[in-house]
Amino acid sequence: MNFEQIKLFLYQQEKLPLPGVRRELLIEKMGQLAQQGFDCQKCSGSCCSFENNSMQIDLLQAIDIIDDLKQKNLLTKTLLDKINNSIVQYRLDYNISTKANSLLRKRYTCPFYTHNICGCLLGLEYKPYGCLAFNPNSANQCHSDYQTQCIRDNLFASAEAFANQKLETILKFHFPKKTIPEVVWFVLTKLNGLC
Ligand code: SF4
Ligand code: SF4
Secondary structure, X not given: OOHHHHHHHHHHHOOOOOHHHHOHHHHHHHHHHHHOOOOOOOOXXXXXXXXXXXXXXXXXXXXXXXXXXXXXXXXXXXXXXXXXXXXXXXXXXXXXXXXXXXXXXXXXXXXXXXXXXXXXXXXXXXXOHHHHHEEEOOOOOEEEOHHHHHHHHHHHHHHHHHHHHHHHHHHOOOOOOEEHHHHHHHHHHHHOOOO
């Protein structure tokens, strides 16, 4: 299957809610905060750089990201190199176990971060859920809105779990949540230019 066939399968055959619908709650919450004056307009985005970013995504969110980049003709060699370089630079594919028998969650500068104010290449309807949920709040501190994220997750849990399961079957690989560049790179590599 190529990328467009995967999209047709997910959205037409399996009736998965569209990317924007699955993010509606988070985008609405972000809008409400912005109306109260809490937005990212004066910030250069330290949450997207290695100082603070350790965002992880599943296969479905990687499909959404690739979809957005494709529609904007941004899947250039320069961007592909940037995605791959971030894996190498931050050794994201090198697992380190912790005492608690889990894997160390690594920090990295996101390859879609443009180092400007509001500097993300991705549209709101395609960004990772965790990125949308991380905003400044009334105490002028940035934090993750776990409550809204949890409501969203519950609303789409079964549809998204089913989609991820199908994607694993299509891509012939079990892929747990990992960093943004790793999952996007994995999908692009598996599709082997069929985007
Ligand atoms: S969430 Fe916070 S750190 Fe991230 S861009 Fe917005 S204001 Fe800056
Ligand atoms: S996807 Fe966008 S908002 Fe999320 S970490 Fe990357 S640059 Fe930041």
